[in-house]
Amino acid sequence: MISELSIALVLLPLLGFLFLGLFGARLKNEKIIGFLGSAAVGISFILALFIFAQMAAAGPEQRKYTVNLFTWFSAFTGSPGGLSISAAYQIDQLSILLTLIVTGVGFLIHIYSIGYMHGDPGFWRFFAYMNLFIFTMLNLVLADNFVLMFLGWEGVGLCSYLLIGFWYEKKPAGDAAKKAFIVNRIGDIGFLLGMFLIFAAFGSLNFDTVFAGASSVSRNNSTMLWICLLLFLGATGKSAQIPLFVWLPDAMAGPTPVSALIHAATMVTAGVYMIARCSILYAAAPAALTVVAVVGAATAIFAATIGLVQNDIKKILAYSTISQLGYMFLALGVAAFSAGIFHLMTHAFFKALLFLGSGAVIHAMHEEQDIQKMGGLKKYLPVTYRTFLIGAIAISGIPPLAGFFSKDEILWKTATGDQGSWLLWFVGLLGAILTAFYMFRLVTLTFEGEPRFDEHRLHPHEAPKTMTVPLIILAGLSIAGGWIGIPHANALEHWLDPVFAPAQMKLLASESGSTGLEIILMIVSVSAAAAGIYAARRLYLQYPGKERAAAKRFPVLYRILSQKYYIDEIYDAVVVKPIASISEKILWKGIDKGAIDGSVNGAASFISSCAQLLRKVQNGVAQFYAVMFVGGILFILTWLLFR
Amino acid sequence: MIPLQYYLIVSAVMFVIGAVGVITRRNALVVFMAIELMLNSVNLTLVGFSAFLGDASGQILVFFVMTVAAAEAAIGLAIIIALFRKKLTVNLDEINILKW
Numbered sequence: 073m074i075s076e077l078s079i080a081l082v083l084l085p086l087l088g089f090l091f092l093g094l095f096g097a098r099l100k101n102e103k104i105i106g107f108l109g110s111a112a113v114g115i116s117f118i119l120a121l122f123i124f125a126q127m128a129a130a131g132p133e134q135r136k137y138t139v140n141l142f143t144w145f146s147a148f149t150g151s152p153g154g155l156s157i158s159a160a161y162q163i164d165q166l167s168i169l170l171t172l173i174v175t176g177v178g179f180l181i182h183i184y185s186i187g188y189m190h191g192d193p194g195f196w197r198f199f200a201y202m203n204l205f206i207f208t209m210l211n212l213v214l215a216d217n218f219v220l221m222f223l224g225w226e227g228v229g230l231c232s233y234l235l236i237g238f239w240y241e242k243k244p245a246g247d248a249a250k251k252a253f254i255v256n257r258i259g260d261i262g263f264l265l266g267m268f269l270i271f272a273a274f275g276s277l278n279f280d281t282v283f284a285g286a287s288s289v290s291r292n293n294s295t296m297l298w299i300c301l302l303l304f305l306g307a308t309g310k311s312a313q314i315p316l317f318v319w320l321p322d323a324m325a326g327p328t329p330v331s332a333l334i335h336a337a338t339m340v341t342a343g344v345y346m347i348a349r350c351s352i353l354y355a356a357a358p359a360a361l362t363v364v365a366v367v368g369a370a371t372a373i374f375a376a377t378i379g380l381v382q383n384d385i386k387k388i389l390a391y392s393t394i395s396q397l398g399y400m401f402l403a404l405g406v407a408a409f410s411a412g413i414f415h416l417m418t419h420a421f422f423k424a425l426l427f428l429g430s431g432a433v434i435h436a437m438h439e440e441q442d443i444q445k446m447g448g449l450k451k452y453l454p455v456t457y458r459t460f461l462i463g464a465i466a467i468s469g470i471p472p473l474a475g476f477f478s479k480d481e482i483l484w485k486t487a488t489g490d491q492g493s494w495l496l497w498f499v500g501l502l503g504a505i506l507t508a509f510y511m512f513r514l515v516t517l518t519f520e521g522e523p524r525f526d527e528h529r530l531h532p533h534e535a536p537k538t539m540t541v542p543l544i545i546l547a548g549l550s551i552a553g554g555w556i557g558i559p560h561a562n563a564l565e566h567w568l569d570p571v572f573a574p575a576q577m578k579l580l581a582s583e584s585g586s587t588g589l590e591i592i593l594m595i596v597s598v599s600a601a602a603a604g605i606y607a608a609r610r611l612y613l614q615y616p617g618k619e620r621a622a623a624k625r626f627p628v629l630y631r632i633l634s635q636k637y638y639i640d641e642i643y644d645a646v647v648v649k650p651i652a653s654i655s656e657k658i659l660w661k662g663i664d665k666g667a668i669d670g671s672v673n674g675a676a677s678f679i680s681s682c683a684q685l686l687r688k689v690q691n692g693v694a695q696f697y698a699v700m701f702v703g704g705i706l707f708i709l710t711w712l713l714f715r
Numbered sequence: 716m717i718p719l720q721y722y723l724i725v726s727a728v729m730f731v732i733g734a735v736g737v738i739t740r741r742n743a744l745v746v747f748m749a750i751e752l753m754l755n756s757v758n759l760t761l762v763g764f765s766a767f768l769g770d771a772s773g774q775i776l777v778f779f780v781m782t783v784a785a786a787e788a789a790i791g792l793a794i795i796i797a798l799f800r801k802k803l804t805v806n807l808d809e810i811n812i813l814k815w
Contacts, residue, residue, distance in 0.1 A: 692814030695737065695738050695807060698738050699738050
């Protein structure tokens, strides 16, 4: 039963993609296209819910199913070093959770897109790509081996490329799509090499076999360290961590629902999921875990500081996403795997909400994205304002909204876990203050205060129902989504425990903090968030000019932040320019034009210059030819007679 | 009985006259006549050998050659007329278009 359902669950979005991709252009009716696209994902979500209910009803021991579709490819099976890869799905506690998030949030965003993409000439193309994305993402999370996971991994990368460049007639969109694809490719090399090493070490790429093997290898094994670091390189590409985060802010050139679904809620969390899935490998290499934690914490604070001074509403949310992903990696790095997955889930809710809200704002402002040109929108967009505010409170970590529980658990585990440290906790706390600050800077500048646009020329209007309903549902989830992870009654942790238990056992993890300390830390982090909110509201509501004054006082700092630490410029100078000039000067002009074209053209011109001499013989005078005949015959005759 | 050498010498002389005519003359008609001369010198050789060997089949072959040569002469003349209509000349130096 479950196996049929799960196959249907994965195949429905694929069918949606195929149908819309083949016939979408001929279906002129937006309603039908939107309905089909959303229904494919919606039914998948219902099936996922059904499977989830069945799993919950079954005992914890029977919550793992493997569905083998067919043998994808095999080589030298039966002999050592043989490889057999099957297209098989593994449904367990972790993958069903991700499936629910992907299809659930994906469904809401499909509904929203019906309103948002209304009137776009590529309406059918958009829904076809979105369905393809859901299909590949489901392959990523449900795969039972690394190769199928890699298929999904590359597939979501492709969909991301297609959707960032959806408005391909605009050059920035095309450039951003290429950038995302190429930066991801660098990470993918890490993933591939990691897979090769895994195969070399364990002789298999199947999750069960590899993880069983990993649970018995010795700790601090250098092969395991390299495997983990290479896989983490893949994760930094997909999940936009230092050093490969540069593509995500540019990816905002795509339509806003795409930013919400792919670049905030689901695809960018693929790296988090992958590391959580491979938790046992990381448990065998604690040094790699430390790298993950440090990179995560550094990214969290790095992106948050950039987010402080950006003025593009979507860019702020993009940097916020990078920062929140940093938190997830911090959680994974301190071996708080379920906390990382918990934050992944709550983040999916409130970040999707915030992005969709920003989409509603952009829609209302007629494609204006600069928050300095907004203000006072709360009276025009009451629903958007309220839901956006809920999202902002949730991400800032104010109880009892979702973000509080997940972020607090991460900070708690960071401070007290065996792999954690107080330094990382402090960085995380600082990041939390900054998060609260830039989110409320965004809320205040966008929705409150006096309008900074021409109210007579521009009449912002509330979005249609198809857009506001998903916002309201996501707002509800952003409020209540955290309640499944209340400390000491953590249903989520309990649910995920069988998946992460082997890793925890290998790490010999133990809880060291006391409940008293936990409460103190909780109070610290909540008051930090509240301080951030208060500071932002005071600064931007009561002293609107202060930011410019502060920018004048610290011009260097301000410029560095608003230019994003010049990372793009540095990459451009260090990586892009040298490669481009090597390609042009050596590879193109030197090797291609000089050596290859040169030898081919040289051979041709040598032959042609020889022919130039010989063609003089063919002068068109038939009698000359006759002379040649006779001369030749005479020559041969003399030769025969007198040799 | 005239010995075989006489025939062969006459035919060789005719052939050389024809070949030199083909090579040196500029008028297409004259060249054509020179070609006929070469052909008939070969016919003469055939007949000479036939008589010498006492085998009549060589002489019968020559009848065929002459028949075909008549047809060929008709075609050749037709080509020269067609060429003259196009170029208004039968001077071979001016119709050396068969090149590069």
